[in-house]
Amino acid sequence: MTDVNQFRKTRYDIDPIYIKRWSPRSFSNQKVSEEVLSSVFEAARWAPSAANVQPWRFVFASSEQDKEIFLSFIDEGNVVWCKNAPVLIAVISKMEEERFGGNNPAHAFDTGTAWGFLSLEAARKGLITHAMGGFNKEKAKEALSIPDGYQVHAIVALGYQGEKSSLEEAYQKREVPSPRNEVETFVSEGVFRENM
Ligand SMILES: Cc1cc2nc3c(=O)[nH]c(=O)nc-3n(C[C@H](O)[C@H](O)[C@H](O)COP(=O)(O)O)c2cc1C
Structure with missing residues (x-):
């Protein structure tokens, strides 16, 4: 397991889980039990959402056949x-909702929160997650039988961290926890600051 504290320093007090979560690419062949997987989805369940409509949907693959x-x-x-x-x-959201009279303007925002909760619980359980936008959305909808009115946002790889040496060399170099911009660069008081 990588010691994230070597790479990530926080300036203000936060729970260590926020920096513990990062996105390695090396996975071990250790399986994830149904119970652990259920806990990860349970965390997503408790995300807040506009009018509590809970627009997130997840489709997962764990068998070789489904993974293919x-x-x-x-x-x-x-x-x-x-x-x-x-x-x-697959992280999916329901875009339409009757109580909004059609489009739910918060479907993506809320589904992002749910995936965030999922990834933090996964980190708490000693798992790693890695989200991917690099996939064909149309093909994904077809292959997973996702109906119209739903959007696929990302595919998340989940499991236990493996040896860096299992990766191709180009990826081995990138296998380090990334830094972040300072808080002042994205927060301003009162009005939006142009140079934020
Ligand atoms: C919506 C989304 C799409 C991403 N797409 C990819 C991807 O296609 N391939 C990849 O290797 N990483 C992808 N990432 C991972 C990000 O590059 C990574 O989260 C970011 O660099 C921050 O690093 P950290 O997650 O280790 O803190 C994606 C992350 C998100 C949230």
Whole structure:
């Protein structure tokens, strides 16, 4: 397991889980139990959402057969490493809602929160997650039988961290927790600051 504290320093007091969560690409072949997987989805369940409509949907693959289907629409540059993940999860949102009279303007915002909760619970359980936007959305909708009115946002690889040496060399170099911009660069008081 990588010691994230070597790479990530916080300036203000936060729970360590926020920096513990990062996106490695090396997965071990350790399976994820049904119970642990259920806990990860349970965390997503408790995300807040506009009017509490809970627009998030998840489709996961853990059998070799289902994973093959996911790999068929994921970009090659991601397949090379995510094929070793024991679980692949499609993050989907329901775009329409009767109580909004059609489009739910918060479907993507709320589904992003749910995936955030999921990834933090996964980190708490000693798992790693890695989200991917690099996949063919049309193919994904078809392959997973996702109806119109739903949007696929990301595919998330989930599992236990493996050895860096299992990755191709180019990916080994990138296998380090990334830094972040300082708080002042994205927060301003009163009005929006142009140079934020
Ligand atoms: C919506 C989304 C799409 C992403 N797409 C990819 C991707 O296609 N391939 C990849 O290797 N990483 C992808 N990432 C991972 C990001 O590059 C990573 O989260 C970011 O660099 C921050 O690093 P950290 O998650 O390790 O803190 C994606 C992340 C998100 C949230």
